[in-house]
Amino acid sequence: MCGIVGLYLKNPALRPHLGRLFSPMMGEMTERGPDSAGFAVYREEGGRDEAKVTVCSVAPGYDWPGLAQEAGEALGAEAVAEAASNHAVLRASVDAGKLRDWIEAAHPELSVTSSGSALEIYKDVGLPMDVLDRFGVSQMAGSHMIGHTRMATESAVTTAGAHPFNTGDDLCLVHNGSLSNHHRLRDWLREQQGVRFQTDNDTEVAAGYLTWRIGEGASIAEALEAGIRDLDGFYTFAVGTREGFSVLRDPIACKPAVMAENDDWVAMASEFRALACLPDVEAASVWEPEPGKVYSWGGSA
Amino acid sequence: MGTGAGQGLFLGWQRVTVETIDLDVAGVRVLNRRLQGRDEPVAGRRFVVTNAKGRHALAVGLTEAMDVRIRGHVGYYCAGMNRKADVIVEGNAGTGVAENLMSGTVRVTGDTSQSAGASGRGGLLVIEGSASARCGITMKGIDIVVGGSIGHMSAFMAQAGRLVVCGDAGAYLGDSIYEAELFVRGRVESLGADCVEKDMDERDTEALQALLERAGLAADAGEFRRYGSARQLYNFRVDNAAAY
Secondary structure, X not given: OOEEEEEEEOOHHHHHHHHHHHHHHHHHOHHHOOOEEEEEEEOOOOOOOOEEEEEEEOOOOXXXXXXXXXXXXXXXXXXXXXXXXXXXXXXXXXXHHHHHHHHHHHOOOEEEEEEEOOEEEEEEEOOHHHHHHHOOHHHOOOOEEEEEEEOOOOOOOOOOOXXXXXXXXXXXXXXXXXXXXXXXXXXXXXXXXXOOOOOOOHHHHHHHHHHHHHHOOOOHHHHHHHHHHHOOEEEEEEEEOOOOEEEEEOOOOOOOOEEEEOOOEEEEEOOHHHOOXXXXXXXXXXXXXXXXXXXXXXXXX | OOEEEEEEEEEOOEEEEEEEEEXXXXXXXXXXXXXXXXXXXXXXXXXXXXXXXXXXXXXXXXXXXXXXXXXXXXXXXXXXXXXXXEEEEXXXXXXXXXXXXXXXXXXXXXXXXXXXXXXXXXXXXXXXXXXXOOOOOOOEEEEEEEOOOEOOOOOOOOOEEEEEEOOOEOOOEOOOOOOOEEEEOOOEOOEOOOEEEEOOOHHHHHXXXXXXXXXXXXXXXXXXXXXXXXXXXXXXXXXXXXXX
Protein backbone atom coordinates (compact mmCIF):
# COMPACT_ATOMS: atom_id res chain seq x y z
CA MET A 1 0.00 0.00 0.00
CA CYS A 2 2.39 2.71 1.31
CA GLY A 3 1.82 6.36 2.07
CA ILE A 4 3.74 9.30 0.70
CA VAL A 5 3.85 12.93 1.76
CA GLY A 6 5.64 16.09 0.67
CA LEU A 7 5.76 19.57 2.11
CA TYR A 8 7.43 22.64 0.63
CA LEU A 9 7.42 25.85 2.66
CA LYS A 10 7.11 28.95 0.49
CA ASN A 11 7.10 31.24 3.50
CA PRO A 12 10.66 31.42 4.92
CA ALA A 13 9.26 32.33 8.34
CA LEU A 14 7.85 28.78 8.62
CA ARG A 15 11.12 27.03 7.75
CA PRO A 16 12.40 26.71 11.34
CA HIS A 17 9.23 24.65 11.98
CA LEU A 18 9.46 22.31 8.97
CA GLY A 19 9.89 19.11 10.99
CA ARG A 20 7.11 19.99 13.41
CA LEU A 21 4.69 20.57 10.50
CA PHE A 22 5.85 17.47 8.64
CA SER A 23 5.79 14.89 11.48
CA PRO A 24 1.99 14.62 11.89
CA MET A 25 1.65 14.21 8.10
CA MET A 26 3.78 11.08 8.34
CA GLY A 27 1.96 9.92 11.45
CA GLU A 28 -1.38 10.05 9.65
CA MET A 29 0.00 7.71 6.98
CA THR A 30 0.89 4.98 9.51
CA GLU A 31 -2.01 2.71 8.47
CA ARG A 32 -0.85 2.86 4.85
CA GLY A 33 2.68 1.83 5.78
CA PRO A 34 3.43 0.56 9.28
CA ASP A 35 6.56 -1.53 8.63
CA SER A 36 9.15 1.14 7.90
CA ALA A 37 9.48 4.84 7.20
CA GLY A 38 11.90 7.30 5.73
CA PHE A 39 12.17 10.92 4.84
CA ALA A 40 14.32 13.40 2.97
CA VAL A 41 14.98 16.84 4.40
CA TYR A 42 16.43 19.72 2.41
CA ARG A 43 18.39 22.21 4.47
CA GLU A 44 21.33 24.10 3.15
CA GLU A 45 23.70 25.24 5.86
CA GLY A 46 27.13 24.99 4.24
CA GLY A 47 26.33 26.33 0.77
CA ARG A 48 26.65 24.53 -2.53
CA ASP A 49 30.40 23.92 -2.16
CA GLU A 50 30.04 21.78 0.92
CA ALA A 51 29.35 18.12 0.27
CA LYS A 52 26.85 16.40 2.49
CA VAL A 53 26.57 12.61 2.49
CA THR A 54 24.19 10.66 4.72
CA VAL A 55 25.34 7.18 5.73
CA CYS A 56 23.66 4.40 7.68
CA SER A 57 25.23 1.67 9.78
CA VAL A 58 23.24 -1.48 10.51
CA ALA A 59 25.65 -2.26 13.38
CA PRO A 60 25.09 -0.06 16.44
CA GLY A 61 27.72 2.18 18.02
CA TYR A 62 29.57 3.09 14.83
CA ASP A 63 32.65 5.31 15.25
CA TRP A 64 31.41 8.33 13.28
CA PRO A 65 34.13 10.80 14.42
CA GLY A 66 36.70 8.20 13.36
CA LEU A 67 35.05 7.95 9.94
CA ALA A 68 35.11 11.75 9.55
CA GLN A 69 38.79 11.90 10.42
CA GLU A 70 39.65 9.10 8.00
CA ALA A 71 37.62 10.77 5.23
CA GLY A 72 39.36 14.09 5.87
CA GLU A 73 42.80 12.51 5.61
CA ALA A 74 41.93 10.55 2.48
CA LEU A 75 40.34 13.48 0.64
CA GLY A 76 42.59 16.28 1.93
CA ALA A 77 39.77 18.36 3.40
CA GLU A 78 38.34 18.80 6.84
CA ALA A 79 35.34 16.52 7.41
CA VAL A 80 32.82 16.43 10.25
CA ALA A 81 30.20 13.84 11.16
CA GLU A 82 26.93 14.53 12.90
CA ALA A 83 25.20 11.39 14.18
CA ALA A 84 21.43 10.83 14.38
CA SER A 85 20.41 7.35 15.60
CA ASN A 86 22.04 4.81 13.25
CA HIS A 87 22.69 7.43 10.56
CA ALA A 88 25.26 10.21 10.30
CA VAL A 89 25.72 13.16 8.00
CA LEU A 90 29.29 13.69 6.80
CA ARG A 91 30.24 17.17 5.60
CA ALA A 92 33.39 18.20 3.78
CA SER A 93 34.40 20.90 1.32
CA VAL A 94 34.87 18.47 -1.53
CA ASP A 95 32.80 17.22 -4.44
CA ALA A 96 29.83 15.22 -3.12
CA GLY A 97 30.44 12.42 -5.62
CA LYS A 98 34.04 12.07 -4.42
CA LEU A 99 32.99 11.78 -0.79
CA ARG A 100 30.32 9.25 -1.69
CA ASP A 101 32.68 7.17 -3.83
CA TRP A 102 35.29 7.14 -1.08
CA ILE A 103 32.80 5.93 1.54
CA GLU A 104 31.44 3.22 -0.72
CA ALA A 105 34.94 1.99 -1.60
CA ALA A 106 36.55 2.25 1.84
CA HIS A 107 33.57 1.25 3.99
CA PRO A 108 31.37 -1.35 2.30
CA GLU A 109 29.83 -2.08 5.72
CA LEU A 110 28.03 1.29 5.50
CA SER A 111 25.24 2.22 3.14
CA VAL A 112 25.04 5.69 1.65
CA THR A 113 21.46 6.97 1.76
CA SER A 114 22.04 10.37 0.15
CA SER A 115 24.59 12.73 -1.33
CA GLY A 116 24.44 16.37 -2.35
CA SER A 117 24.72 19.69 -0.54
CA ALA A 118 21.20 20.22 0.82
CA LEU A 119 19.65 16.74 0.98
CA GLU A 120 19.74 14.32 3.93
CA ILE A 121 17.88 10.98 3.86
CA TYR A 122 17.01 9.00 6.98
CA LYS A 123 15.13 5.70 7.02
CA ASP A 124 14.57 2.72 9.23
CA VAL A 125 12.20 -0.10 10.04
CA GLY A 126 9.43 0.43 12.59
CA LEU A 127 6.30 2.49 13.02
CA PRO A 128 6.60 5.90 11.32
CA MET A 129 6.33 7.98 14.50
CA ASP A 130 8.98 5.81 16.22
CA VAL A 131 11.30 6.26 13.26
CA LEU A 132 10.73 10.04 13.20
CA ASP A 133 11.40 10.26 16.96
CA ARG A 134 14.67 8.35 16.58
CA PHE A 135 15.94 11.01 14.18
CA GLY A 136 14.50 14.01 16.07
CA VAL A 137 12.42 15.15 13.09
CA SER A 138 10.16 17.54 15.00
CA GLN A 139 13.22 19.73 15.70
CA MET A 140 14.39 19.86 12.07
CA ALA A 141 14.43 23.10 10.09
CA GLY A 142 14.59 23.35 6.32
CA SER A 143 12.76 24.32 3.16
CA HIS A 144 11.08 21.05 2.22
CA MET A 145 10.70 17.38 3.08
CA ILE A 146 9.27 14.33 1.42
CA GLY A 147 8.51 11.11 3.24
CA HIS A 148 7.27 7.58 2.91
CA THR A 149 5.54 5.03 5.11
CA ARG A 150 6.05 1.51 3.76
CA MET A 151 3.92 -1.61 3.51
CA ALA A 152 6.35 -3.84 1.64
CA THR A 153 5.17 -5.83 -1.37
CA GLU A 154 8.07 -6.27 -3.80
CA SER A 155 11.05 -6.78 -1.47
CA ALA A 156 12.03 -7.36 2.16
CA VAL A 157 11.30 -5.13 5.13
CA THR A 158 14.80 -3.74 5.74
CA THR A 159 16.33 -0.33 6.33
CA ALA A 160 17.81 -0.42 2.83
CA GLY A 161 14.43 -1.27 1.32
CA ALA A 162 12.77 1.76 2.90
CA HIS A 163 12.26 4.93 0.88
CA PRO A 164 13.31 7.61 -0.12
CA PHE A 165 15.89 6.50 -2.66
CA ASN A 166 18.65 8.87 -3.65
CA THR A 167 18.63 9.47 -7.42
CA GLY A 168 21.73 11.61 -7.84
CA ASP A 169 23.02 14.67 -5.99
CA ASP A 170 20.20 16.32 -4.03
CA LEU A 171 17.58 14.17 -5.80
CA CYS A 172 15.36 11.56 -4.21
CA LEU A 173 12.27 9.52 -4.94
CA VAL A 174 9.39 8.09 -2.90
CA HIS A 175 6.83 5.74 -4.44
CA ASN A 176 3.39 4.39 -3.66
CA GLY A 177 2.64 1.44 -5.90
CA SER A 178 4.49 -1.41 -7.52
CA LEU A 179 6.43 -1.73 -10.76
CA SER A 180 6.06 -4.85 -12.87
CA ASN A 181 9.04 -4.49 -15.23
CA HIS A 182 11.67 -3.72 -12.60
CA HIS A 183 13.69 -6.94 -13.05
CA ARG A 184 14.42 -6.42 -16.73
CA LEU A 185 14.83 -2.68 -16.38
CA ARG A 186 17.31 -3.16 -13.51
CA ASP A 187 19.35 -5.59 -15.62
CA TRP A 188 19.34 -3.22 -18.57
CA LEU A 189 20.34 -0.19 -16.47
CA ARG A 190 23.08 -2.17 -14.69
CA GLU A 191 24.50 -3.96 -17.71
CA GLN A 192 24.03 -1.37 -20.45
CA GLN A 193 24.27 1.90 -18.52
CA GLY A 194 26.42 1.05 -15.49
CA VAL A 195 23.82 2.15 -12.92
CA ARG A 196 24.55 0.72 -9.44
CA PHE A 197 21.82 -0.82 -7.24
CA GLN A 198 21.93 -1.73 -3.55
CA THR A 199 18.68 -3.71 -3.18
CA ASP A 200 16.03 -5.78 -5.00
CA ASN A 201 13.54 -2.98 -4.48
CA ASP A 202 11.38 -1.93 -7.45
CA THR A 203 11.44 1.74 -6.44
CA GLU A 204 15.23 1.77 -6.49
CA VAL A 205 14.95 0.80 -10.17
CA ALA A 206 12.71 3.82 -10.83
CA ALA A 207 15.25 5.96 -8.96
CA GLY A 208 18.10 4.48 -11.01
CA TYR A 209 16.11 5.09 -14.18
CA LEU A 210 15.60 8.78 -13.32
CA THR A 211 19.28 9.12 -12.40
CA TRP A 212 20.22 7.68 -15.79
CA ARG A 213 17.82 9.96 -17.70
CA ILE A 214 19.04 13.05 -15.84
CA GLY A 215 22.64 11.98 -16.49
CA GLU A 216 21.72 11.92 -20.19
CA GLY A 217 20.72 15.58 -19.92
CA ALA A 218 16.98 15.38 -19.17
CA SER A 219 15.28 17.73 -16.72
CA ILE A 220 13.30 16.18 -13.85
CA ALA A 221 10.06 16.79 -15.73
CA GLU A 222 11.47 15.26 -18.94
CA ALA A 223 12.80 12.24 -17.06
CA LEU A 224 9.41 11.67 -15.41
CA GLU A 225 7.58 12.05 -18.70
CA ALA A 226 9.88 9.47 -20.28
CA GLY A 227 9.12 7.26 -17.26
CA ILE A 228 5.44 7.17 -18.24
CA ARG A 229 6.56 5.19 -21.30
CA ASP A 230 9.28 3.04 -19.77
CA LEU A 231 8.01 2.19 -16.29
CA ASP A 232 5.23 -0.41 -16.26
CA GLY A 233 3.12 -0.63 -13.13
CA PHE A 234 1.19 1.39 -10.62
CA TYR A 235 2.72 4.45 -9.10
CA THR A 236 2.39 7.81 -7.53
CA PHE A 237 5.88 9.29 -7.38
CA ALA A 238 7.13 12.27 -5.43
CA VAL A 239 10.59 13.47 -6.44
CA GLY A 240 12.54 15.82 -4.19
CA THR A 241 15.00 18.26 -5.71
CA ARG A 242 17.20 20.95 -4.21
CA GLU A 243 14.61 23.59 -5.17
CA GLY A 244 11.32 21.79 -4.46
CA PHE A 245 9.45 18.68 -5.48
CA SER A 246 7.56 17.06 -8.35
CA VAL A 247 4.61 14.66 -8.40
CA LEU A 248 3.58 12.14 -11.07
CA ARG A 249 0.79 9.52 -11.15
CA ASP A 250 0.68 6.72 -13.70
CA PRO A 251 -1.96 7.12 -16.43
CA ILE A 252 -4.29 4.47 -14.95
CA ALA A 253 -4.13 6.27 -11.59
CA CYS A 254 -5.13 3.51 -9.18
CA LYS A 255 -2.77 4.93 -6.56
CA PRO A 256 -4.10 7.97 -4.78
CA ALA A 257 -2.68 11.46 -4.42
CA VAL A 258 -4.04 14.76 -3.23
CA MET A 259 -2.40 18.16 -3.30
CA ALA A 260 -3.00 21.40 -1.45
CA GLU A 261 -1.55 24.87 -1.75
CA ASN A 262 -1.83 28.28 -0.14
CA ASP A 263 0.43 31.34 0.08
CA ASP A 264 2.63 29.74 2.76
CA TRP A 265 3.14 26.16 1.59
CA VAL A 266 2.42 23.49 -0.98
CA ALA A 267 1.88 19.90 0.04
CA MET A 268 1.02 16.47 -1.37
CA ALA A 269 -0.05 13.24 0.29
CA SER A 270 -1.64 9.90 -0.47
CA GLU A 271 -4.75 10.97 1.43
CA PHE A 272 -6.18 14.30 2.54
CA ARG A 273 -6.09 13.35 6.21
CA ALA A 274 -2.29 13.73 6.08
CA LEU A 275 -2.79 17.35 5.04
CA ALA A 276 -5.55 18.10 7.54
CA CYS A 277 -3.00 19.11 10.20
CA LEU A 278 -1.39 21.86 8.08
CA PRO A 279 -2.06 25.46 9.13
CA ASP A 280 -5.09 27.06 7.39
CA VAL A 281 -5.65 23.97 5.22
CA GLU A 282 -9.43 24.43 5.19
CA ALA A 283 -8.97 27.63 3.19
CA ALA A 284 -6.25 26.18 0.90
CA SER A 285 -6.97 25.00 -2.61
CA VAL A 286 -7.14 21.19 -2.57
CA TRP A 287 -7.19 19.00 -5.67
CA GLU A 288 -6.35 15.59 -7.04
CA PRO A 289 -3.45 15.56 -9.51
CA GLU A 290 -4.42 14.34 -12.97
CA PRO A 291 -3.05 11.02 -14.19
CA GLY A 292 0.07 11.11 -16.36
CA LYS A 293 0.79 14.79 -15.68
CA VAL A 294 3.95 16.10 -14.03
CA TYR A 295 3.41 18.71 -11.30
CA SER A 296 6.40 20.67 -10.00
CA TRP A 297 7.09 23.33 -7.40
CA GLY A 298 10.00 25.47 -6.44
CA GLY A 299 11.62 25.48 -9.88
CA SER A 300 12.24 21.73 -9.79
CA ALA A 301 11.22 21.23 -13.43
CA MET B 1 -20.18 10.66 23.64
CA GLY B 2 -18.93 13.94 22.21
CA THR B 3 -22.31 14.63 20.65
CA GLY B 4 -24.42 17.47 21.88
CA ALA B 5 -27.71 19.12 21.06
CA GLY B 6 -27.26 22.49 19.40
CA GLN B 7 -29.76 25.30 19.14
CA GLY B 8 -33.20 24.41 17.85
CA LEU B 9 -34.35 25.41 14.39
CA PHE B 10 -38.00 26.03 13.50
CA LEU B 11 -38.82 24.39 10.21
CA GLY B 12 -42.45 24.91 9.34
CA TRP B 13 -44.51 23.55 12.20
CA GLN B 14 -41.96 21.17 13.47
CA ARG B 15 -39.16 22.07 15.84
CA VAL B 16 -36.06 20.17 14.71
CA THR B 17 -33.03 20.05 16.93
CA VAL B 18 -29.63 20.12 15.27
CA GLU B 19 -27.23 17.74 16.91
CA THR B 20 -23.56 18.58 16.42
CA ILE B 21 -20.99 15.82 16.46
CA ASP B 22 -17.35 16.90 16.71
CA LEU B 23 -15.17 14.15 15.25
CA ASP B 24 -12.11 15.37 17.16
CA VAL B 25 -14.01 14.42 20.30
CA ALA B 26 -16.38 11.64 19.26
CA GLY B 27 -14.41 9.71 16.63
CA VAL B 28 -15.76 7.81 13.61
CA ARG B 29 -17.28 4.81 15.42
CA VAL B 30 -19.34 6.96 17.79
CA LEU B 31 -20.53 9.07 14.83
CA ASN B 32 -21.66 6.09 12.76
CA ARG B 33 -23.27 4.35 15.74
CA ARG B 34 -25.29 7.51 16.40
CA LEU B 35 -26.27 8.10 12.77
CA GLN B 36 -27.22 4.45 12.27
CA GLY B 37 -29.71 4.88 15.14
CA ARG B 38 -28.36 1.96 17.10
CA ASP B 39 -28.86 3.62 20.50
CA GLU B 40 -31.78 6.01 19.99
CA PRO B 41 -34.07 6.91 17.08
CA VAL B 42 -32.71 9.15 14.32
CA ALA B 43 -35.57 9.41 11.79
CA GLY B 44 -36.30 13.05 10.94
CA ARG B 45 -33.29 14.35 12.89
CA ARG B 46 -30.65 16.85 11.71
CA PHE B 47 -26.94 16.43 12.33
CA VAL B 48 -23.91 18.60 11.76
CA VAL B 49 -20.55 16.82 11.73
CA THR B 50 -17.49 18.97 12.36
CA ASN B 51 -13.73 18.38 12.02
CA ALA B 52 -14.02 15.80 9.25
CA LYS B 53 -10.29 16.23 8.49
CA GLY B 54 -10.28 13.65 5.71
CA ARG B 55 -11.38 10.80 7.96
CA HIS B 56 -12.65 7.68 6.20
CA ALA B 57 -16.06 5.97 6.28
CA LEU B 58 -18.07 8.89 7.68
CA ALA B 59 -21.87 8.53 7.79
CA VAL B 60 -21.93 5.03 6.32
CA GLY B 61 -24.77 2.52 6.49
CA LEU B 62 -27.51 5.01 7.38
CA THR B 63 -31.02 3.59 7.08
CA GLU B 64 -33.41 6.37 8.16
CA ALA B 65 -34.52 9.65 6.58
CA MET B 66 -32.46 12.41 8.20
CA ASP B 67 -30.22 15.35 7.28
CA VAL B 68 -26.49 15.05 7.81
CA ARG B 69 -24.20 17.96 7.03
CA ILE B 70 -20.47 17.23 7.16
CA ARG B 71 -18.17 20.24 7.37
CA GLY B 72 -14.79 19.91 5.66
CA HIS B 73 -13.07 17.44 3.32
CA VAL B 74 -13.83 13.76 3.87
CA GLY B 75 -11.79 10.61 3.19
CA TYR B 76 -12.81 7.31 1.57
CA TYR B 77 -16.31 5.78 1.24
CA CYS B 78 -18.24 8.65 2.80
CA ALA B 79 -22.02 8.00 2.91
CA GLY B 80 -21.53 4.48 1.54
CA MET B 81 -24.54 2.11 1.51
CA ASN B 82 -26.84 4.99 2.42
CA ARG B 83 -30.60 4.41 2.47
CA LYS B 84 -33.10 7.31 2.81
CA ALA B 85 -30.76 9.86 4.45
CA ASP B 86 -29.72 13.14 2.83
CA VAL B 87 -25.99 13.73 3.33
CA ILE B 88 -24.16 16.91 2.36
CA VAL B 89 -20.37 17.13 2.32
CA GLU B 90 -19.15 20.71 2.49
CA GLY B 91 -15.79 20.10 0.84
CA ASN B 92 -14.08 17.43 -1.27
CA ALA B 93 -14.60 13.69 -0.94
CA GLY B 94 -12.06 10.88 -1.33
CA THR B 95 -12.37 7.53 -3.09
CA GLY B 96 -15.78 5.84 -3.31
CA VAL B 97 -18.11 8.52 -1.99
CA ALA B 98 -21.72 7.20 -1.90
CA GLU B 99 -20.58 3.75 -3.01
CA ASN B 100 -23.50 1.33 -3.13
CA LEU B 101 -25.99 4.14 -2.53
CA MET B 102 -29.48 2.59 -2.14
CA SER B 103 -31.70 5.69 -1.86
CA GLY B 104 -31.66 9.22 -0.42
CA THR B 105 -29.25 11.87 -1.67
CA VAL B 106 -25.57 12.61 -1.25
CA ARG B 107 -24.32 16.03 -2.25
CA VAL B 108 -20.64 17.03 -2.41
CA THR B 109 -20.02 20.75 -2.76
CA GLY B 110 -16.41 20.27 -3.94
CA ASP B 111 -14.62 17.64 -6.05
CA THR B 112 -14.51 13.89 -5.58
CA SER B 113 -11.75 11.36 -6.07
CA GLN B 114 -12.13 8.12 -8.03
CA SER B 115 -15.05 5.66 -8.03
CA ALA B 116 -17.71 8.13 -6.90
CA GLY B 117 -21.10 6.40 -6.69
CA ALA B 118 -19.55 2.99 -7.45
CA SER B 119 -22.13 0.17 -7.67
CA GLY B 120 -24.91 2.53 -6.53
CA ARG B 121 -28.37 0.94 -6.74
CA GLY B 122 -30.59 3.99 -6.29
CA GLY B 123 -30.81 7.50 -4.91
CA LEU B 124 -29.08 10.61 -6.17
CA LEU B 125 -25.42 11.64 -5.94
CA VAL B 126 -24.72 15.28 -6.81
CA ILE B 127 -21.12 16.40 -7.23
CA GLU B 128 -21.03 20.16 -7.63
CA GLY B 129 -17.34 20.15 -8.61
CA SER B 130 -15.56 17.53 -10.71
CA ALA B 131 -15.09 13.80 -10.23
CA SER B 132 -11.89 11.96 -11.13
CA ALA B 133 -11.50 8.51 -12.68
CA ARG B 134 -14.07 5.68 -12.66
CA CYS B 135 -17.05 7.81 -11.64
CA GLY B 136 -20.16 5.58 -11.60
CA ILE B 137 -18.21 2.35 -12.13
CA THR B 138 -20.67 -0.62 -12.22
CA MET B 139 -23.57 1.69 -11.32
CA LYS B 140 -26.79 -0.29 -10.93
CA GLY B 141 -29.58 2.27 -10.75
CA ILE B 142 -28.10 5.34 -9.05
CA ASP B 143 -28.45 8.80 -10.62
CA ILE B 144 -25.19 10.76 -10.60
CA VAL B 145 -25.11 14.43 -11.60
CA VAL B 146 -21.73 16.15 -11.90
CA GLY B 147 -21.44 19.92 -12.20
CA GLY B 148 -17.89 19.77 -13.57
CA SER B 149 -16.01 17.07 -15.49
CA ILE B 150 -15.26 13.38 -14.91
CA GLY B 151 -12.07 11.34 -15.35
CA HIS B 152 -11.22 8.28 -17.41
CA MET B 153 -13.05 4.90 -17.35
CA SER B 154 -16.22 6.42 -15.93
CA ALA B 155 -19.42 4.32 -16.02
CA PHE B 156 -17.31 1.20 -16.68
CA MET B 157 -19.74 -1.78 -16.84
CA ALA B 158 -22.59 0.54 -15.85
CA GLN B 159 -25.75 -1.56 -15.60
CA ALA B 160 -28.57 0.88 -14.82
CA GLY B 161 -29.15 4.48 -13.75
CA ARG B 162 -28.08 7.80 -15.20
CA LEU B 163 -24.74 9.63 -15.20
CA VAL B 164 -25.02 13.32 -16.13
CA VAL B 165 -21.91 15.42 -16.72
CA CYS B 166 -22.16 19.18 -17.22
CA GLY B 167 -18.47 19.41 -18.23
CA ASP B 168 -16.24 16.97 -20.13
CA ALA B 169 -15.73 13.20 -19.84
CA GLY B 170 -12.31 11.51 -19.85
CA ALA B 171 -11.19 8.56 -21.98
CA TYR B 172 -13.10 5.25 -22.40
CA LEU B 173 -16.46 6.53 -21.19
CA GLY B 174 -19.01 3.74 -20.65
CA ASP B 175 -16.72 0.82 -21.49
CA SER B 176 -18.73 -2.46 -21.54
CA ILE B 177 -21.88 -0.61 -20.54
CA TYR B 178 -25.25 -2.41 -20.16
CA GLU B 179 -28.48 -0.43 -19.73
CA ALA B 180 -27.33 2.77 -18.00
CA GLU B 181 -27.78 6.15 -19.71
CA LEU B 182 -24.97 8.69 -19.95
CA PHE B 183 -25.43 12.41 -20.72
CA VAL B 184 -22.47 14.71 -21.37
CA ARG B 185 -22.66 18.41 -22.17
CA GLY B 186 -18.99 18.94 -23.05
CA ARG B 187 -16.36 16.93 -24.89
CA VAL B 188 -15.96 13.18 -24.55
CA GLU B 189 -12.30 12.27 -24.90
CA SER B 190 -13.20 8.78 -26.14
CA LEU B 191 -15.90 6.15 -25.77
CA GLY B 192 -15.12 2.72 -24.32
CA ALA B 193 -15.91 -0.64 -25.92
CA ASP B 194 -19.56 -0.96 -27.04
CA CYS B 195 -20.53 2.56 -25.89
CA VAL B 196 -22.13 4.70 -28.61
CA GLU B 197 -23.89 8.02 -28.97
CA LYS B 198 -27.69 7.68 -29.13
CA ASP B 199 -30.53 9.88 -30.30
CA MET B 200 -32.09 12.15 -27.75
CA ASP B 201 -35.83 12.68 -28.13
CA GLU B 202 -38.19 15.02 -26.33
CA ARG B 203 -38.89 12.54 -23.55
CA ASP B 204 -35.15 12.09 -22.89
CA THR B 205 -34.67 15.86 -22.73
CA GLU B 206 -37.60 16.33 -20.37
CA ALA B 207 -36.43 13.59 -18.04
CA LEU B 208 -32.89 14.99 -18.03
CA GLN B 209 -34.13 18.52 -17.33
CA ALA B 210 -36.13 17.21 -14.37
CA LEU B 211 -33.07 15.40 -13.03
CA LEU B 212 -30.88 18.51 -13.41
CA GLU B 213 -33.47 20.52 -11.51
CA ARG B 214 -33.66 17.92 -8.77
CA ALA B 215 -29.87 18.14 -8.53
CA GLY B 216 -30.09 21.92 -8.29
CA LEU B 217 -27.76 22.51 -11.24
CA ALA B 218 -28.67 25.21 -13.74
CA ALA B 219 -28.06 23.60 -17.13
CA ASP B 220 -30.11 23.30 -20.31
CA ALA B 221 -30.87 19.62 -21.05
CA GLY B 222 -30.97 20.48 -24.74
CA GLU B 223 -27.19 21.00 -24.72
CA PHE B 224 -26.39 17.41 -23.70
CA ARG B 225 -25.60 14.37 -25.82
CA ARG B 226 -26.78 10.93 -24.82
CA TYR B 227 -24.66 7.74 -24.79
CA GLY B 228 -25.44 4.11 -24.08
CA SER B 229 -24.78 0.52 -25.01
CA ALA B 230 -24.63 -0.68 -28.64
CA ARG B 231 -25.35 -4.16 -27.21
CA GLN B 232 -22.76 -5.83 -29.43
CA LEU B 233 -20.51 -7.44 -26.83
CA TYR B 234 -20.49 -11.18 -26.08
CA ASN B 235 -23.08 -11.06 -23.29
CA PHE B 236 -25.68 -9.50 -25.57
CA ARG B 237 -25.56 -12.26 -28.22
CA VAL B 238 -28.18 -14.87 -27.59
CA ASP B 239 -26.23 -17.41 -29.65
CA ASN B 240 -23.61 -17.48 -26.89
CA ALA B 241 -26.18 -18.87 -24.47
CA ALA B 242 -25.73 -22.20 -26.26
CA ALA B 243 -22.22 -22.42 -24.79
CA TYR B 244 -23.63 -23.21 -21.35
